[in-house]
Amino acid sequence: MRPEKIGIIGSGLIGRAWAMLFASAGYRVVLYDILPEQVSTALEEIEKELHALEAKSALRGTYSVAQQLSFISGTVELSELVSNAIYLQECIPERIEWKRKLYTDLAAIVGAETIIGSSTSTYMPSLFSEQMTSHRENVLVAHPLNPPYYIPLVEIVPSPWTKPEFVTRTRDLMLEIGQKPVTLTREIEGFITNRIQYAILNEVWRLVADGVVSVADVDRVMTEGLGLRYALLGPLETAHLNADGVADYFQRFGGEVYAVSQTYGPTPKWWQVRRYRRLQPNVRKWCRESS
Amino acid sequence: MRPEKIGIIGSGLIGRAWAMLFASAGYRVVLYDILPEQVSTALEEIEKELHALEAKSALRGTYSVAQQLSFISGTVELSELVSNAIYLQECIPERIEWKRKLYTDLAAIVGAETIIGSSTSTYMPSLFSEQMTSHRENVLVAHPLNPPYYIPLVEIVPSPWTKPEFVTRTRDLMLEIGQKPVTLTREIEGFITNRIQYAILNEVWRLVADGVVSVADVDRVMTEGLGLRYALLGPLETAHLNADGVADYFQRFGGEVYAVSQTYGPTPKWWQVRRYRRLQPNVRKWCRESS
Known part of the structure; x- marks a missing residue:
């Protein structure tokens, strides 16, 4: 396992797929959701899914199912999730008021070097980061296509205030886990x-x-x-x-x-x-x- | 070999691909072009291509290379090509004045039941059949995607005067040779x-x-x-x-x-x-x- 920690916010289909993608490349992954049952169900689903992938020889990465599973844990504490994470992948439902609330909360606890990538397909990153009182330069969109475990494309979309270095770092991270990133130079409705x-x-x-x-x-x-x-x-x-x-x-x-x-x-x-x-x-x- | 004869007009890449497709389903295929060298070169190219396809297990149909080759012959006589053909696939260059000339010539020699399908991607069928003094109801577009041997789609586009039965018959023919036809109810610029x-x-x-x-x-x-x-x-x-x-x-x-x-x-x-x-x-x- 690599020492770097990745946090996944939201334990639905997309959140679970991201957890599996990062674990397949050896990252330490922590999966967050609001209720303990959501987290435990998600971890069970991931276990089933990884075994199913192995059975059809579609498991990604060089680690065994047991190893990949051991890289993934869960939490219901946002501050615990965020602590020391190099990258957070946000996968909550597509409701702008929920996203704005989350990113406002994240602003207070996120580290200066922690990138926050949103899985949104709908909202330009400025729409949910503009109100942040700090660290809004850490926010960008990293939009996967469904199902992300099979479709490698990730659209990386910066807001006007996203730090360019974080765009580059996210692109490198996506390449590292075997995805195929494309980078937009600026945000635009609907991305590409x-x-x-x-x-x-x-x-x-x-x-x-x-x-x-x-x-x-x-x-x-x-x-x-x-x-x-x-x-x-x-x-x-x-x-x-x-x-x-x-x-x-x-x-x-x-x-x-x-x-x-x-x-x-x-x-x-x-x-x-x-x-x-x-x-x-x-x-x-x-x-x-x-x- | 089936008894029905298919005529291919034009011995370029698309014409050769059509010849191979019809031969793979057992049709008797005659390939026409203006110069004897064009026809003989095309037949040689087809032979090479069929052997190459066989070598990579990509040969279509249940007939051997030798059988498929024996189904295909060439001619420089348009009237010989047209005689007794159930279907003609036109694959000449995308120049409207050449097409209009060809279809005018075909009007004088084509049988009442011979369908003429154009491979054009550019021209609606009315544009090159309107001037025909007879048999313009036999003309439609049967537009393949390049390379037709690998991409099964064929767009079937009738003109306002195409006989509906010829549309159905062309669709059935395309299914028979393993292509996947889609049918437009009427002609429209650019097809689909x-x-x-x-x-x-x-x-x-x-x-x-x-x-x-x-x-x-x-x-x-x-x-x-x-x-x-x-x-x-x-x-x-x-x-x-x-x-x-x-x-x-x-x-x-x-x-x-x-x-x-x-x-x-x-x-x-x-x-x-x-x-x-x-x-x-x-x-x-x-x-x-x-x-």
Whole structure:
């Protein structure tokens, strides 16, 4: 086991996955939640999960299940969790008032060198760190994709006041545990993943709502087509290889890309339209058939 | 070998891939191009390719290399190609005037029951079939993704005058050769794949041009994150599983999806901006490093 201590705040699915990821790299991990039952249940779940991973040869790292388990302990004392931790991974529910309260509490007890990374997919780091009276330069977003044990991407997003050194240190830490970090130079709504996901979702919705394609077929465009490519090649590398370099690609196809883009309809107002209710049975049927 | 004959028009990479796909399912395939050297070179390339596929256990179908090769022949006579073919797959370069000329020629010689599917990724089927004096109901788009031997998706796109039965028949044919067709109910610019690809590309470009993220990191968002998910789950199934069904997803996250979508910048005017030139060395460096 390494001497450095990692604290995990929140014992749900994401918190447990982070605990397992850090333990797989040999870190001493302490898992925090409010109730003792939450913590004990989480530790039991982790034990089951690690054995299941071993059984299917999917256990990460070079340590045995017993070793990895021995690296992980639990607590219901936030101050105990924070003490001497080099890094805290926050995984509490996506409620901004809960996050602001937590980060305000953390400000009073966290060390000057302890980085606090939030797993949030929703809130820019400034939104829950701006009110902190100290150490707000320690806060950033380290957003995993679900399930983090299998999907290596982590988006690292600094607030305007995050100390750049803490960004670098978090990136190195993520690489060390086998994840694949990407770093944003500044915070932006939706970070990168959700900006891309929502651009896809808006167009998928318009095509289905306009009757151009069925629910099952539009999903197949990804699972039988674009997804297979994007699992290997990013959008810019794809463009680069589709022509004599990326500049040539945009020279040759840029007009076409723009022209097609001009035909997108308006952004769907998801909360207004009731049409997505009609989508529900079709998607449910499709999910049943595809699984 | 099956008795039905398939004609392939154009002996480039895509034409050769289609020839191999149809031969793998036992169809009699005739490959057409303008010059005898093009045809003979293509047949030699196919032979090499089939042996290479066999060597890495990636050969499709139940027939041997020798059998599959024996199913494929070549011609430089369009009328010979067309005669008695149940299906023609057109794979000529993406130049609209060439396509219109070819389809005009085909109108005079094609049988009433011969379907003509175009591999085009660029042109809606009405654009090259409207001028045909007969048989324009036989024409549709059957757009593969590159490389078609590995990526099963085929987009089937009818023009306003395509006979619905020919759409169904093409879909069945694609399933028969092991591809995964999706059917559009009507033609639309960019079909589905390019509409989705361009929505991604526009946002990727804005994020890189605005300095939010590097070329390598934005590509990693797909290859280490979203792509791994989309290779297994489509966007609607993902939304469905992210909440208590897709209706619940949009009820809960719809406001957020819309709010983030409102922050997209304007569509990049690719052919105007010179900024993509600055992208070129970065992408080239990235492609070198990642390969």
